[in-house]
Amino acid sequence: MIDRLIEMFAYAFLVRAIAVGLLVSLCAALLGVSLVLKRYSMIGDGLSHVGFGALAIATAMNAAPLSVAIPVVVLAAFLLLRLSENSKIKGDAAVALISTGALAVGVMVISFTSGMNTDVYNYMFGSILTMSKSDVALSIILAVVVLALFVLFYNRIFAVTFDENFARAIGINTGLYNMLIAFLTAITIVLGMRMMGALLISSLIIFPALTSMRVCKRFISVTICSAAVSVLCFLTGVILSFLFAAPTGASVVLVNIAAFFLFWAARAVMDRIPKKPG
Amino acid sequence: MALIICKDVSFDYEGHIAVSGLNFEVNSGDYLCVVGENGSGKSTLIKGILRLKTPAQGSVAFGGGLDLNGIGYLPQQTAAQKDFPASAYEVVLSGRLSALGGKPFYSQADKSEAEKNMKRLDISHLRNRCYRELSGGQQQRVLLARALCATKKALLMDEPVAGLDPVVTQELYKLIETINSETGLTVIMVSHDVQSAVKYASHILHLKNTQVFFGKTDDYIKSDVGKVFLGIGA
Numbered sequence: 479m480i481d482r483l484i485e486m487f488a489y490a491f492l493v494r495a496i497a498v499g500l501l502v503s504l505c506a507a508l509l510g511v512s513l514v515l516k517r518y519s520m521i522g523d524g525l526s527h528v529g530f531g532a533l534a535i536a537t538a539m540n541a542a543p544l545s546v547a548i549p550v551v552v553l554a555a556f557l558l559l560r561l562s563e564n565s566k567i568k569g570d571a572a573v574a575l576i577s578t579g580a581l582a583v584g585v586m587v588i589s590f591t592s593g594m595n596t597d598v599y600n601y602m603f604g605s606i607l608t609m610s611k612s613d614v615a616l617s618i619i620l621a622v623v624v625l626a627l628f629v630l631f632y633n634r635i636f637a638v639t640f641d642e643n644f645a646r647a648i649g650i651n652t653g654l655y656n657m658l659i660a661f662l663t664a665i666t667i668v669l670g671m672r673m674m675g676a677l678l679i680s681s682l683i684i685f686p687a688l689t690s691m692r693v694c695k696r697f698i699s700v701t702i703c704s705a706a707v708s709v710l711c712f713l714t715g716v717i718l719s720f721l722f723a724a725p726t727g728a729s730v731v732l733v734n735i736a737a738f739f740l741f742w743a744a745r746a747v748m749d750r751i752p753k754k755p756g
Numbered sequence: 757m758a759l760i761i762c763k764d765v766s767f768d769y770e771g772h773i774a775v776s777g778l779n780f781e782v783n784s785g786d787y788l789c790v791v792g793e794n795g796s797g798k799s800t801l802i803k804g805i806l807r808l809k810t811p812a813q814g815s816v817a818f819g820g821g822l823d824l825n826g827i828g829y830l831p832q833q834t835a836a837q838k839d840f841p842a843s844a845y846e847v848v849l850s851g852r853l854s855a856l857g858g859k860p861f862y863s864q865a866d867k868s869e870a871e872k873n874m875k876r877l878d879i880s881h882l883r884n885r886c887y888r889e890l891s892g893g894q895q896q897r898v899l900l901a902r903a904l905c906a907t908k909k910a911l912l913m914d915e916p917v918a919g920l921d922p923v924v925t926q927e928l929y930k931l932i933e934t935i936n937s938e939t940g941l942t943v944i945m946v947s948h949d950v951q952s953a954v955k956y957a958s959h960i961l962h963l964k965n966t967q968v969f970f971g972k973t974d975d976y977i978k979s980d981v982g983k984v985f986l987g988i989g990a
Contacts, residue, residue, distance in 0.1 A: 517836055630860045637850045640840055647806045647829040648854035648906055695886035697842040 479721070486720050494609045495673060495726075499712050501621040502670035503682055507708030508628050509663050510683035511701050512639045514691075520573040521558050521660070522680040525667045527577035528554040530676035531584035532668075533601050538591040544616070547668045554580070555664035559656055604675030604727030606716075613669065620665050627658070628701070635659075636697050675727040682708065685734035692741035693748070711737050757784045757820040759910055759942055760805060765814035767800045773812070774800045777966040782959075784820055784909070787936045787943045789953035789973075791985065792963035798946045801963070802914050805944070821909070825854040828907030830899050832914050839888045844898045847887055848874055851905025873901040877931065893924035897931075904935070910942040911935070917949060925949075929956055950985055 486492055513519060529551050536546035554576060561572035588598050600608065628635065637645040638655045646652045663683070671679040690703035715730030722729075758781045766776030775797025782788050790798050803809040804816055807824055818824075828851070851873075852866040874880045877897045882890060887898065896916060903911055916932070917925040933956050936943045947953050953960060953973075960976040962969035962985065969981050976982040 515836065515840060633850065633853060633856065633860070633862065636842070636846065637853050640842060640847065640850065641831065641834070641837065643831040643834075644829055644850075644902070645853070646808060647824075647827065647831070647912075648851075649824055650853065691841050695841055695843060695889075696884075697840075697846050700841045 482721060483717065486717070491607055491609065492720070494611070494614050495606045496713070496716055498609045498613050498617045498669065499673055499716060499730075500709055501617040502666055502673075503686075503708040503712040504705055505621055505624040505662065505666045506670065506679075506682035507686040507704040508624055508701065509659055509666060510685075510687040510708075511690075511697075511704050512635060512659055513663065514684060514687040515639050516642075518559075518562060519680075519684050520570055521555070521562070522663060522667065522683040524558055524573035524577040525551050525555055525664055526671050526676045526679045527584075528580040529668050529671045529679075530601055531580035531587075533672070533676075534584035534587045534598070537597060538587050543672070544613075544668065548665060551664040551668050552661055555660040556657060559660045563656075600675075601672070602675055602677055603725060604671070604673050604678060606673055606719075606726045608672045616665075617669055620662070620669060624662055624666070627662070631655070632698075632701075640697075673726060674730065678727040678731050681731045681734055682712075685731075685738060686711070689734070689738045689741045692738070692745045707737055707741075708734075758782065759784055759818065759820045759822045760944075761815075761817045761819060763814050763817070765804065765811045765816055767797065767804055767809060768812040769800075773965070775963060775965050776813070778814070779967060780961055780970040782910075782942060782944060784942055785936075785940045786959055787933070787957045788945070788959045788961060789957035790944065790946045790961045790963060791948075791950050791953050795965075796963040797965055798963055799914060802912060802946055805912060826907055826909045828903030828905070828911045830896075830903045830911065830913040830916055832918065833895070833899075837887070842887045843884050844879060844882045844887060844890065844894075845870065845874070845884065847898050848901045848905060851902035854906050870901075870905055873904040876904070876935075877901045891924075892920050893928065896920065896928060900928075900931070904941075907941070910944065913943070913945040915946055915948065917947070917952075925952075932956070954982075954986065 513522060529547050532547040532550040533543050536543045539546070558573055558576060634650060634655060637650060638652050642652050667679055670682060674682060686704040686708035687700070689707050690700050694700040694703050711733045712730050715733040716726060718724065718733065719726045719729035760782040762778045762780050765778040767774045778801065790801060792798055800809065804811055806827065806829060849862060849867065849870040852862055852869060855866060856862065871880070874883065877900060879894065879897050879901060882894060882898070887895065890898065917928055920928065929952055932943060935941055954977055957973050959971065960969060960973050961967065962976070962981055969976055969979055977986065
């Protein structure tokens with residue numbers, strides 16, 4: 479098995495994919511803590527569908543996928559955020575409208591141009607072969623930005639996540655932080671979706687946060703635990719997918735599900751141990 | 757010394773007047789209760805004082821060295837908070853955010869201020885407990901400690917006893933009264949509970965989409981509007 483692992487790291491495209499994947503999982507997990515706690519989980523899911531539509535259009539126009547997908551998804555992120563905050567259509571319904579709408583546009587564009595082929599299949603469920611050198615560079619920049627943001631603004635992000643009304647009352651520009659988080663989420667999703675698949679990428683945002691919330695009781699530990707869980711699950715998923723020739727995106731999601739139930743069981747066991755008085 | 761001065765203030769939502777004709781002053785050390793039925797404009801007024809909503813007419817001015825950073829706000833709890841993974845200490849400390857300025861991290865002074873306020877509200881033993889596991893009364897105390905961390909001058913509370921049982925409600929009222937009388941902190945509280953309002957507050961502001969009464973609590977009890985609202989036969 480060790481031989482197979484060494485063999486795995488001999489492929490340049492696999493090393494690139496793992497590098498991008500690890501950085502994307504790290505960012506997704508950090509952003510996910512805030513998104514999940516603010517009840518914005520569906521935004522991640524909605525954005526990946528918009529990303530699918532954008533990739534389809536990029537392919538039809540023969541443009542570089544990221545150059546179309548990044549601006550479109552960032553725009554959609556701001557729109558979704560606005561809709562969830564103040565709108566006559568409720569947030570969850572608005573997300574459903576936009577995501578199915580984008581999916582429909584994507585399918586329509588594809589069927590009138592290249593037709594349903596492997597490209598489409600790859601967009602939907604991910605392919606590990608698609609990561610280029612520029613993707614690696616962009617992932618590194620993104621990861622550095624997200625990490626720096628989290629460390630420097632950690633206290634403000636906590637306040638905005640826990641209680642937006644209080645944060646606004648003491649003069650924090652909560653709208654700015656929400657937009658920043660939406661912006662970084664959009665970039666994370668676009669980077670990760672070609673590997674994980676448009677239908678699976680939101681799991682990277684939602685699972686690690688929910689998993690670590692089973693066990694952790696402090697915001698700082700939830701944040702750190704999510705990042706660790708996410709990175710470990712991704713690595714395990716990729717290795718398993720290589721060993722068993724399984725689809726990468728689905729493997730990573732399944733490992734995340736396993737981790738969720740593991741943490742859930744750990745919580746149940748911890749609750750059964752009687753607490754010390756005081 | 758007047759901390760908050762409202763002059764001919766009205767607020768509207770998309771052209772519909774929510775509350776109008778507000779004329780009152782809150783002085784340093786006052787304990788003002790804002791009473792009135794649902795939809796009478798109480799929460800709108802709170803938003804106006806916090807500058808989250810601009811008046812359609814008139815002005816809300818701060819005096820006596822009060823600014824927005826000097827108001828400790830205790831908002832109503834949101835559904836998302838009820839299962840939030842954060843320790844009591846993390847929540848209390850976040851009240852020091854207004855003192856943070858441009859710095860990214862809390863100083864030792866911020867941390868000891870948080871500890872001090874937890875001790876003051878008798879929640880030091882809950883320090884490392886998870887917020888979602890606390891009882892309703894304990895959660896309110898944590899939020900109150902956070903508000904105290906944010907202010908030296910004024911506390912602004914939006915229905916602080918909503919959803920609490922009667923015993924815990926009375927404890928919280930006593931605690932707020934102690935804070936007001938011992939430290940001279942100005943208290944502005946929005947409340948449904950008019951009986952407790954007249955028991956503890958020094959001043960009453962009664963809203964009914966307009967200002968129907970503002971003045972000392974003793975005068976409110978004798979006034980016609982007060983008698984009706986309190987259920988004392990006129």
